[in-house]
Amino acid sequence: MSPTPSTPAPLTILIVDDQSATRVALTAELDRVGHRVLEADSASWALELFRRYRPDIVLMDVEMPGQDGYWTAREMRAAEPGGWTPIIFLSQFNQAADVWKGIESGGDDYLVKPVSPMILHAKLRAMQRLAQMRQRLVKMSEELRTANAQLEKLSTVDALTGLMNRRALDARLQQELELARREAKPLTLVLCDVDHFKRYNDTAGHVAGDACLRRVAQLLKETCRRPSDCAGRYGGEEFALVLPNTPRSGAMTYARALIRTIELAAIPHPDSPTGASITLSGGITTCLPDESTSAEGLILRADDALYNAKSTGRNRFFSYEMQMDTEEQRRRTSAS
């Protein structure tokens, strides 16, 4: 009498054998312990069932008319890229070379017919355990991939505004600088800062201050119309814009449009000497980079221009190279 293995988890098992007597005997044994059995008498039918039902384990006869078990195993492996269904070969041959060939062609184990039920169940149990371990590993590596992606995002995105953070901005500036140098194209960096933001916080509170920064960030993002333009939070109430392929004149046009956008948004400032709404001051630097141009140098220049914009009254953008006051320009343009 066949031994009864202790409560195996039910599996879907594909039996591939051209001899019906073998299939009947194996099916009866596997049925007896509650497994679901699929039967195929040829390579083509086996592949069809394999693709359709994705069995947990395959028991595969080596010798079959037409395509043999080795070929079928290779096709099954090719049909599940990244996956792994245990394949156990069944054969009358018990030479070492046969076992080797079976394993080489993608099989995981090799049993000599007639197979003792006890050995069969033991092998199934071992394969099932391996498959479960593999599934756990796959799941863990997926979780790791997701966690890494989240970490990567967290390390480049500013949590308050959703813009690039300082780290990502620095990397982007460096990258655009190298590209501009290679392609001999102008590159503009704008640093801008919300005017009298301490007063905003002191009067409206930090929560309202945060909401204000988010709104400004959104507006800055919207002004980045070209796919290569990017806005980021440089720190505190200071933002940076990297504008590739933008010459001085283009940068000034951009700054005027930005001032206008902020003006139209009319975000109320509860205590600003500059006016009733939020205003920005900015420093611009534009370069045609050569070997001596550095990201740090650009930041220093933009910061210097920003300081000038602040010290001459705020709500204006200065270009380091042109030392031109965009607010003055804008007033002149709208007056004419």
Ligand SMILES: Nc1nc2c(ncn2[C@@H]2O[C@H](COP(=O)(O)OP(=O)(O)OP(=O)(O)O)[C@@H](O)[C@H]2O)c(=O)[nH]1
């Ligand atoms: N709510 C809020 N406030 C911030 C954040 N980061 C920086 N600040 C505040 O921004 C203010 C910046 O103040 P200052 O550097 O004195 O500059 P300012 O008041 O804007 O004055 P000017 O730049 O000279 O126009 C400080 O009160 C900071 O606490 C933030 O994430 N949220």
